[in-house]
Each structure stands twice: as C-alpha cells, then as structure tokens.
Amino acid sequence: xxxIRPFPAALxxxxxxxxxxxCASPKLVRVQPWERAMLADxxxxxxxxxxxxxxxxxxxxxxxxxxxxxxxxxxxxGCN
Amino acid sequence: xxxxTKSCLLAALGLAxxxxxxxxxxxxxxxxxxESAGLSGNLPDTVGKIVIVDFWASWCxxxxxxxxxxxxxxxxxxxxxxxxxxxxxxxxxxDYDSFVKKLKPAFTTVHDREQKLVGAVKVPTMPTSYLxxxxxxxxxxxxxxxxxxxxxxxxxxxxxxxxxxN
Numbered sequence: 001x002x003x004i005r006p007f008p009a010a011l012x013x014x015x016x017x018x019x020x021x022x023c024a025s026p027k028l029v030r031v032q033p034w035e036r037a038m039l040a041d042x043x044x045x046x047x048x049x050x051x052x053x054x055x056x057x058x059x060x061x062x063x064x065x066x067x068x069x070x071x072x073x074x075x076x077x078g079c080n
Numbered sequence: 081x082x083x084x085t086k087s088c089l090l091a092a093l094g095l096a097x098x099x100x101x102x103x104x105x106x107x108x109x110x111x112x113x114x115e116s117a118g119l120s121g122n123l124p125d126t127v128g129k130i131v132i133v134d135f136w137a138s139w140c141x142x143x144x145x146x147x148x149x150x151x152x153x154x155x156x157x158x159x160x161x162x163x164x165x166x167x168x169x170x171x172x173x174x175d176y177d178s179f180v181k182k183l184k185p186a187f188t189t190v191h192d193r194e195q196k197l198v199g200a201v202k203v204p205t206m207p208t209s210y211l212x213x214x215x216x217x218x219x220x221x222x223x224x225x226x227x228x229x230x231x232x233x234x235x236x237x238x239x240x241x242x243x244x245x246n
Contacts, residue, residue: 033206034169034198040139 121190151186
C-alpha cells in the first residue's frame, strides 16, 4: 500500500497557504473601492473624444477592413 | 505530532491570518469611533443616537444621487434621534469642498482625507452606508445606492431600531 510521504505534502500545504494568503490580501490584487478617483476620471474614458474615436475607427476600417466592436452590434472580424 | 499534522495546522493558521487582514466591518461588529478617526469637519453629537455613516466621494455618481434622499431622511428622523454622518473619501480637499458647496447637503459631512476610517472599515463598494444602533454597533450595511429599494429598506431598518428599547 502506498503511503503519503510527509515532506512533499508539508511543502505542498505550506506553498498552498502562502499562495492563498497572497491572494487574500486585497492590497496586492486590486485597487480598493475608495481609491478609484483616478479610474473614475473622465480622462480614463477611451471614448471621451468622439472625433478621435471616429478617426481611430476609420483607420481600423481602412487598414484592417474591420469595423464594429466599439459600441455597435456585430464583430470586427472581416464582415465587410 | 506528525509533520503532516503540523503543516496542516500551519496552513490553517496562515489562511486564518489572511482572512483577518482583509476583514471588513460586518453586521454585529462595533463601528470604529468617529471621534478618533481623524476626520476633518464638525461631528454631531452621536451619543445614544442611531447613526447612519455613509461613505461617499465626489467622483462617485451613485453617491451624488443618494444625497437628496439622505437630506430628506435627516429632516424626517432628526427629532427621533437619528443622525446622518456622510464621510467623504476624496483624496483632494478641493474636490470635497466644491462638491459640498455645490450640493449643500442637509446633513453632516466630514472628510476622511487620509482615508484612515474607510481603510479601517474596508467598504466593499462606493457608496456604502452603515446603520449603527445606539451602542455604536453595526446593524445594517447598504452596498451601493439602489434608489427606491435602498430607501425602503433603510426606512424599515431605522423604524425597527427606533422601536427597540434602549
């Protein structure tokens, strides 16, 4: 009958605990809800300049023959 | 004790510690003392009163939406011993000042400039409001502001607290 070797099991559990412990620290994984002033700023809105958005979309259409996927139905996968 | 048992215990301890470090203030817990939280602004007398602590920010749209309701609530319940304290978590004082100047809230607003209180409470979302009983214990938590639903539930909870004997 096979038995569990204690050292690898101990090592595995220690690694698991440290990994999960790291995940459990919210500071390491995400910006806190009260720290999102910068993210809520209008400058973070990629579509804030409608002219720039239209020009970028035109570039994608001309260069890649791709349209859509930015607030319109359908995909940008060569449907033109 | 075998090495396996030892490592199991260590792992459990590690996970428990990790859980403690990310603990939020939950229902039934004592809310941190507002007086010693380093807040800017004048705090109202909250001794023996039912307190609603609302965390907000000038950049948070639902927070702004909730202000007229809290103003109405304060007017309705002030005489019955309910106090609303709205804690701003704005990092810039200018943002806090201009927001308050513009909206002129009918309840107390204070500024948690260093974000010490909000960091201790660890609000799950913005806005979040905490309903505290007369002993400063958290009795209800409202994540976000959901218009009529929040208003209805909060009123019921306040009425239930008012009906309780001291």
